[in-house]
Amino acid sequence: MIKEVIVVEGRDDVTAVKRAIDAECIAVGGFGINSEVIRRIKEAQKRKGVIVLTDPDFAGEKIRRIISKRVPGIKHAYITQEEGLKDGDIGVENAEPAVIINALEKAKATLEVKEEIFNMQDLYYFGLSGHPESKHRRDILGKELGIGLGNGRQLIARLNSYGITKEEFLKAMNKIHGQGEEK
Structure with missing residues (x-):
């Protein structure tokens, strides 16, 4: 399991990340980054660290900048437009699991054994x-x-x-x- 919480744009991105690796994710809902989402990202950063993995387009970069301004010390993972392209649509949800794993490795994601304290x-x-x-x-x-x-x-x-x-x-x-x- 990846120690850091992965921040993505939407539910389809969460599905793509979870297909690639065991990780906790936060979907920001596109430009709908409200104070509650920022609070969750800040808490995740404080407890486990955060890696932002947004789409390789204008909207994804804008979301990345918003989060970076409000949550210091986060890590960034990137995929290229070619890696996220499928049927004319660009996004993390289109990336192959190996591409997502490679992006997270380059962002220096930390692996840890998941401890099951609560059930x-x-x-x-x-x-x-x-x-x-x-x-x-x-x-x-x-x-x-x-x-x-x-x-x-x-x-x-x-x-x-x-x-x-x-x-x-x-x-x-x-x-x-x-x-x-x-x-």
């Missing part, structure tokens, strides 16, 4: 799954930890990928319960 039993125990308020609790937890919103499976992946410790998790859960949430 579905944890979510059930803390009412983050299988409870009428599960979605609401996951949303609050995601905001508290800076890892964004997601379903149960996404939450487990982010907790493990972002290196969230049991202590951080418990502290956030206690804060949530202290705000009127009950277990």
